[in-house]
Amino acid sequence: KNQVEQSPQSLIILEGKNCTLQCNYTVSPFSNLRWYKQDTGRGPVSLTIMTFSENTKSNGRYTATLDADTKQSSLHITASQLSDSASYICVVTLSNDYKLSFGAGTTVTVRA
């Protein structure tokens, strides 16, 4: 069973609207949690990184939250743009380990 679960699997939103993506993980203990953006045909690019003690981290219109008690994270996209169409992947790094645990990603499609 995957240790990082993401929802929804995909979503479609209108340009200018907001959306929130969810990530639940069972990986423990973890060093940090990242959200990556992966455009079609490209490699993942890191958007945010949060350590165990951080609750929120912003990068422009992207805001990630982390609740280490419930092992949940979310990525909120504000005022979506067409260029936000991509797959968003939640990634957890185990403590004292180099291995990353990847979620399957949420595919976001922004329509004009």
Next chain:
Amino acid sequence: GAGVSQSPRYKVAKRGQDVALRCDPISGHVSLFWYQQALGQGPEFLTYFQNEAQLDKSGLPSDRFFAERPEGSVSTLKIQRTQQEDSAVYLCASSLVGQGQHFGDGTRLSIL
């Protein structure tokens, strides 16, 4: 460029042929990782190098997969006697030890 470079970007091979995929990491990055990404899924770990030493190859799916990094820089992932289930995107990532991984854009491998 300063990023991780992978070649070729696309590779089509007939079942049974051998293929070699190349990764040029960011200069100075000690750690190098290979991942396999199936359509609609997150990347799956294949193998990890620290300099020229292959410290972990637990993710390689079979003995048909072989990776090397002889001089601690460029790495090659070789797949022998390819099968249709080998069709996927192969991602390479590099990092300083203990730091975030930077991904290349991958090689999309199609086995006919």
